[in-house]
Amino acid sequence: MASVPDEKPIGASAIEQRRAADHSSFLTHRKFLWLWVALISCIVTSAIYFSIDVQPRPNGGTWYGYTLGTIGAGLIVWLALLGIRKRNMSEGHWSLKAWTSAHVYLGLSLIVIATLHTGFQLGWNVHTLAYVLMMLVILSGIYGIIAYVRLPQALSDNRKEMTxxxxxxxxxxxxxxxxxxxxxxxxxxxxxxxxxxxxxxxxxxxxxxxxxxxxxxxxxxxxxxxxxxxxxxxxxxxxxxxxxxxxxxxxxxxxxxxxxxxxEVWLFIHIPVTIALLAALTAHIISVFYYW
Amino acid sequence: MAIVGSGPAGLSAAARAAALGMAHILIEKTDHLSDTIYKYQKGKYVMATPSVLNLRSDFDFEEGIREDILGTWDRQVEEQKVNVRLNAEVTEITGETGNFTIKLKDGSTIEAEAVVLSIGTQGNPNLLRVPGGDKPLVQYQLDDPEEYYDEHITVIGSGDAGIENALGLAKDPKQNNVVSILNRGESFARAKKGNVDALMEAEQEGRVLVRRETSPAEVKDGQLVLETRDGQETIPCNRIIARMGSKPPRDFVEACGIEFTSEDRDAFPKLSPSFETTKSGIHVIGALAGYPLIKHCMNQGHDVIEFLNGNADLKPADEEILEERFAGLPGSKSVDYWLETFNKQVVILQELSPLQMRELMLESRVHSYDKGEVIFERNAEGSSMFAIAEGSVAVEINPADSSITVPIEQGSIFGEVGLISGRKRGSTVRAAEPTICVEFSRNAALKLIATNPSVGRAVNRISIERQLLQMFGSGLTPADIKDLVDKAEVIEARAGQVLVQEGGEDKDVFVVRRGSMIVEKDLGGKPVFLSYLPAGSYFGEMAVIDGSKRTATVKAAVKSQVVKLPGEEFLKVLDAKPKLRERALADMAGRRATNEFVESRKDSFGSAVDMYSQTAQFLVDNGIGEATDVLLIDEKLCVGCDNCEKACADSHDGLSRLNREAGTTYAHLHVPTSCRHCEHPHCMADCPPNAIKRGPDGEVFIDETCIGCGNCQRNCPYGVIRMDAKPPPKPSLLSWLFFGKGPGPGEPSYGWRKKKMEEQEAETGKKPGKFAIKCDMCSGIEGGPSCVRACPTGAAIRVSPERFLSITRFAEETD
Known part of the structure; x- marks a missing residue:
């Protein structure tokens, strides 16, 4: 029984489309796009791991180990860049929510990718230190996801419109x-x-x-x-x-x-340990190439 | 020579007559001269506007306090031997030129060869026509503002008298009065600038409460019920001062044989350029002729006597100014020629007297264009209104193809949209032939509309016609919808007013002109919010087309203006235009699908739909009803990181334009303190440099011409405008990240800003001014609003209400 005006200013329909797609959380962003990307990479890397027979045994030093290590190191560096992305308000069609979404799911996929990279060889050395630090970062991140999902509502309820x-x-x-x-x-x-x-x-x-x-x-x-x-x-x-x-x-x-x-508390672990991880990762990579 | 009324006009006329040695008598009803000014409140500062106009009178007048002005005139009456008769009220004027008989109330008569009526309009103030308007707490006159103390006083009226009374009552805080002034509209277009500025200052200091878009609804004992933008409100009130203007003492004037320009209550007598009325020998000058300003009155008093003395060559005092103004027009014609041309050929000016024309032209500009010359371009800034005096123009309706144009003929107006919404020009307009246009500034046009109801109606009619043509598509011509426009009725709807009732049998179609509507359907006794209709939508056509009962209720979300079109006329247009019918049917099918969808799902909706309806109502209560784009925060997702505020500050000179935490919340949907980009922005109403504009994406922004007066900040009902100085630039992000330099992302702390600004001030010796800042929707920033882009969890969203508040979308989201 009514109509809305047809003539919208130029650009409004594009803006509207973007917005309409935008009322979703960082977890459900674009219908779980990054969850699927992460899951598929985990499945693919695992399938390859268990289907090929590398000699003498699966570890970081094989061709597949190097491949996984490169992917893992690249991911870690990219994941750490979220801290810059968040603070750098440059122009452009990026969305921090999309970055967070990818950060969460790709970060979780590191559990599989990095573990496969180790070939389940752990010990008391700088290589395992990097692995442990990474797992600490991921664990604190998992807490962060839970907190981000569960707490905002309580924060809002408690505030009762007060600043x-x-x-x-x-x-x-x-x-x-x-x-x-x-x-x-x-x-x-x-x-x-x-x-x-x-x-x-x-x-x-x-x-x-x-x-x-x-x-x-x-x-x-x-x-x-x-x-x-x-x-x-x-x-x-x-x-x-x-x-x-x-x-x-x-x-x-x-x-x-x-x-x-x-x-916020988990960030006090997540971020310093990330810095430590980057240092350990550098040590890990240098030592690997030095002792090659 | 009999001069009736001893106001500025009458006094000046009598003085001229005395100076010329003509036999004269100045007749005054009261026991003192110049009653209108005498009745001004004590110590009132009287202005001398328009300042460009020269004073031409034997009496002196310059701005100053009431007592000084009256004192000067009393002295000059003595000195110049003006013949005055006080306490003489004229009851009847009979006779012909050369032989008039003036009958006085005490029975005596005066004979005169010619009569000058300068009786003003003070006699009949417009009365307060609301229930209880006759109660004793209502008064139409304020003699001494110092008389009242410890009272709640409400002044009604947005003209100079009302403003001056309100300021007078609030002047001395010791009187302890709570003074409110009501303005039906948003701006004080009728009043002088000096008064408006003083009122704004008083409002800022909290001495006077200014209520805009508010009118009285009912007077009770000790209380006043108000009709506001958001519904009714009752305030305590011990005294009402109603200063709603006055109308000419028309019956008396008409009884003298003088005709008026129209039947309008506010019309003025028909006058020749020498102030002669239709009754030869009787002249009308001053406020009665439509000139409330003292300077005009005095000049006219002088001029009318000169004319009567046979000085036919006398040019009015503003002649030189107008000559200069019209100098650029072709054919070196006289001022009178152009005035007459504009008066005759521009439809909206036809009812103005030559004198009103002169006054209007002082505030307007004239242009002459060659064929094909651009008058204004699409998206150009501009809020003035144009009238075509000669020639015609072509409007380019398709930005992609300039050859598709719609003509506007001689006599009509264009650019009127600028007056209403402050948007940029919608289309490029070119002269279709050699053309002469009159350009009225926004303020002059608003004043013209406010003081001349006939102009208001003419502009109204044209804008209704254009809105219908635009809404219903380009296949229609003005001729097709002429009957429809003629029968259109503009209705002011207060917030919450029901225009269409579900189940009703009325058959009218409505167009939302201003404000917005909400559509509700009754489901099991509960209203369910169906959709939201912004300005520019139409509704009610369903019942007209298929003859059914109303299927939903439509009510105003905020104070709105709708155009009511009679159903049968609308049907006639549909019958004549099959294309339009097709479109209407397509619109209808969409609405019907929603109705059916709601009906079919009503059992499964349950409490979720209650929640939805309440949420929608909450958003409407929070001004979403007049928003075009609003920032909402889903508090189920917001982690309180304030990255939205930081991003806002970093995108705009280091100052955030939103306050995330502040604002209201319902069902975890939070409306932060941030601009809604209202359909009719309150901030725009009173911007002296006209610095607030609307951009191509609908964003309302403040440009660099802002003078920092703070009017917009006070006018914004949502508190989203802040006044602040631009802080100095910060060190880069990386030098903060690695070396800890500077305050980091987001708005720098007050301490840092202060320190840096002091350093800067010491260097340059300049103190940065505070200007108004508000959200501009990140106009010009690639990627769009920073607040939304910078939200890590997806809590911040920007929505336009008509898309957000629709039940189908809600159902999709809950599925």
């Missing part, structure tokens, strides 16, 4: 009210409130942040100290209510920090 800045401002405003409300209290009671106000909200370490366990929370302690049954209009009740609000606001901030930390 980080708004949460901190809300806390500040509660603190100001608490300071005024605590004026009529006696010295000892006021001290518990002051202790709550003075405690550094953000100074907690990584572990606390990740586990969201703040055993020494002065606000919680103060709330305990004001747990009596007060008159609705009394100064104590006002302070208690404000402490409860402060606690709730702190909880939201802490949950926010926890989820953010969980979304």
């Amino acid at each position: 980080t800045e708004m949460m901190v401002e809300a806390l500040d405003s509660i603190d100001g009210q608490l300071r005024r409300a605590a004026q009529p209290l006696d010295r000892h009671e006021a001290d518990t409130v002051i202790a709550a106000l003075e405690q550094d909200t953000f100074g907690a370490g990584m572990w606390r942040r990740l586990t969201n366990s703040y055993g020494n929370c002065a606000t919680a302690a103060a709330l305990d100290a004001f747990s009596g049954n007060y008159d609705a209009d009394s100064a104590h009740e006002r302070v208690r209510a404000l402490l409860a609000r402060r606690k709730a606001q702190l909880d939201q901030i802490r949950r926010h920090m926890k989820i953010k930390a969980m979304l």
Whole structure:
């Protein structure tokens, strides 16, 4: 019973097509294109591995081993370049989502490709060090995928349309009210409130942040100290209510920090180990050619 | 010589008569001179516009406060021996040239050879016509703004009087008034620039609340119900000052035997160039003649007496300016010749008096073009409107083939789209023969439309006609749809207003002219959101073509304007044009398929469709209804890395134009604070240098002519415009990555920017200005919007609402 205008400005239909195809996650990007690429390369490399009979035995030094090693090393370098791609806002028809999608699936395919490259020969040497570091990077990456899939919703639910800045401002405003409300209290009671106000909200370490366990929370302690049954209009009740609000606001901030930390913590392994991997990989390649 | 009314026009006329030694009498109804200015609020600063115009009067006038101006005139009346009669209200004027009898209220009469009416229009203010409009809290006059304190005061009216009253009431913060001013439209086109600037400043400082696109709906005791863009709202209100203009005391004037130009409420008396009315011997000058400005009035007072004294060669004060303006036109004709030509030959100007023509021409430009000369090019910037005074033009409707053109004939207008949406020129227009055009600046054209309803209607009619022709395809000619356009009715729909009710039997076709519509279907008692119709769509044709009942409900998503076309006229056009019928049937088949699809799936939809309808409603509530392109974030995917903001900053001078976290969220669909590229951008309404434009892909952008006034930032209801200075360039990405130089990707921290800017300032001695910045959809950047390209998880998407908000697409996604 209606029509939309035909005449769209030039270029709009192209933009629209691109967008219509774009509401999909990095995992489902282009109908799992990179998953298929990764799976097929794993199957093909495995099939070749088990069907050919290289002499004296399968390892990195055979023609097939060199082939897999070259593919693997090339992949590792390309995968590491995501860090540059992400930060370099150059022009052009690239999409970081497509890169992430390929990064995830091709990175996982390294488990198969690199393992086949080793010919299952592991030992206490620089070659195996590179392999172990790579597996560490991949393992942390797998955690990253899980975190990226499972946590955003929780982050959004906890935020309740507030920005980080708004949460901190809300806390500040509660603190100001608490300071005024605590004026009529006696010295000892006021001290518990002051202790709550003075405690550094953000100074907690990584572990606390990740586990969201703040055993020494002065606000919680103060709330305990004001747990009596007060008159609705009394100064104590006002302070208690404000402490409860402060606690709730702190909880939201802490949950926010926890989820953010969980979304980021793996990068503290993923990236330094990648750098170590690149170094070990260089050592591995040089030593292989040196001792050829 | 009897001069009725002692305003600036009457005073000036009487002064000239006194100077020429003519027998005269100045008749004033009240006990003081110049009642209109006398009634201005105390200390009001009176402007002397238009500044280009010379003052030609025996009395002095320059801008200054009310008291000084009245004082000067009172003194000059004494000095120049002007014969004044106060407390004399004229009730009747009879007689002929040379022998008029003027009857006064007290029964006495005055004999005169000629009469000059300069009674102004103050007598009859336009009344507030809403329920409760007669309550005592409504007043039409504000004598002393200092009289009121601790009140919620609402000023209604977007003209100078309203603005000045609002500013006066809010001037002293000690009075503690909460002052709001309502404007039915978006911009203050009727008011003087100085007043508008002052109001904007007051708004910025929070002294006056300016409510745009808002009109009163009902007056209650202590409250005022408002009709806003987003629906009704009730505000506290102790006093209403209604300054909605005034209309000529027409009955009295007509009783004198004077004809008006039209039946319009706002029409003016018919006048000759020497101000003589259709009743010979009676002259009309000043506001009653259509000239509310003091300078005009005084010049006319002077001139009318000169004419009456037999000075036929006297040229109006603006003659020189106009002579210069018309100098480039062929044939070295006189100013009067051109004025008459434009007046007669341009349809929209036909009802203007010669005096109004002169005023309009002061703000317009005239051009003469040779055959084939380009008037403007497709995609050129430009918001002015053109009228063809002589000749005709050809519009190139196909950008690929300039030989396909549509003619626009003499007398018509073109370029009017620029007035409405601020888009770039849609087509190249050339002169088809030697042609003379009048070009009205956007502001002059808006003012013309605002002050002359007949012009508004004429422009309206032409733009409806063109919209229909464009929508229904090039096979149609204006003649085919003439009846349709004649019977078209423009309807203003408030947000949420139902235009078509499901199951209804009415038979009209609607075209969305402005705003947007949402289509809903009732499924088991619940409204299901079917689709979204942007401006430029039509709806309602299904019931007309096959005679069925309405199959869905259509209501306005935001405050909208639709054109209602009678069904039978629409059918006639379809019958005459089989091609159009085919197209309409094809459109209909598509809609019907959606309806059937929804019907067939309604049992399996369950709660998912509720969710969809609610999500759609949420998006509409968040202004998607007027968006053309909007950034959404799927919070099921967003990991909060802020790479979108960083990419935005790195693509545009180091400042991000979006705030990812801020904004509203529903069902994990987040609308961040980022430009929606509204169909009718609020930011464009009040841009002094006209720096906000619309690009070829529909993006609304701010160009380098921005003066940093901040109007757009205040006008944007979505808070997406920021004012900031461009930070100095950062070291490259690699030197950050390897050597830790500079602040890294994204918007540099405030501290870094401040330090660098201070260094820069010390070097160049120049402080960088703050300008308005907003999303331009990464126009000119290959690959498109950076925010979307830089999202690692696919959470950031840009959508146009009509494609995003469709149920078929939703069903595809959930399948």
